[in-house]
Amino acid sequence: MQAFSIPLMAGEVNAILRKEKQQLRVPVQPQPNNSEDAKKLNIPFQVGDQIWIQENWAAHWSYNDASPEECQSPNTDDDNYWYQADGIGSKGSKGSPSSLRGTWRLAETMPQFVSRLHLIVEKVWIEQIKDISEDSARAMGFIPEFFKNVKQQELGEDYQATAKDAFLEDWEQFRGELDLWTYAIEFSLDADKSTLHPAFLNDRETLSYKVDCSIKDTQTEDLKELSYTTEDKSLVCALEHVLVEEFKNDFKDLSHDFNNLGEFFKIIDIESIRYIQELNHIDLDFEVRAKNKRVSIKVELLSL
Structure with a gap:
């Protein structure tokens, strides 16, 4: 069993917290040239592996000059961490007010001891973004109502948008290529290791x-x-x-x-x-x- 870290944006974190997101997409590096090459890839993720989520975060202001790994005291009961996905006015993990919050840090810098979301890999496969199914798009946290295509006239007023439409639109806008090969990961939440908002x-x-x-x-x-x-x-x-x-x-x-x-x-x-x-x-x-x-x-x- 291996453990991996994956950085997510605030919207994705909140979708997991609301139990609306049960899948992840991780780009394959390097990208295969075609589907035949994709079939030959060794998938690093296996069923049962653990994933701890990184997100934009902050520690107590007294840690502002410390490295991420140093933002932990010998007495962990003293530690306070803030998560940007909760809103800038939210309290820390130990209930401290936002006035004590230090500098916001990027998700990629989050150490494992700060992570509040721990996932278990239930299923994994290789798939191009454009080939996502409707069920998988919903499992990614999307619903048809999120579709906001500005070229709606080209589709016709009677066009019924799908969750896949919403997902592909969002991916193309914020992530890029729809031909991208990815590891598609279906996960469950490890509630015992995760620290969730009540x-x-x-x-x-x-x-x-x-x-x-x-x-x-x-x-x-x-x-x-x-x-x-x-x-x-x-x-x-x-x-x-x-x-x-x-x-x-x-x-x-x-x-x-x-x-x-x-x-x-x-x-x-x-x-x-x-x-x-x-x-x-x-x-x-x-x-x-x-x-x-x-x-x-x-x-x-x-x-x-």
């Missing part, structure tokens, strides 16, 4: 929320009001249940107002958990606008 431990907590949603069409003045009580869910799951699952057609325009709709949920959730942890209650009341829709949402925590 909001995402859906299978280890019992939370009930009352979610009231009011949807107003500003052109027709039509008003739709709904109320849900969700059980055994994090707030992120509760909101997604209402906004994404129940009203994905009504909110097609909404996803275009955010680079990633999930990022919006994450921001809301971090704030809510602060209320839960410090005040033992929650009372959120916010509004989202998208073109001709205005959505008012009230959330009340019913039980811990």
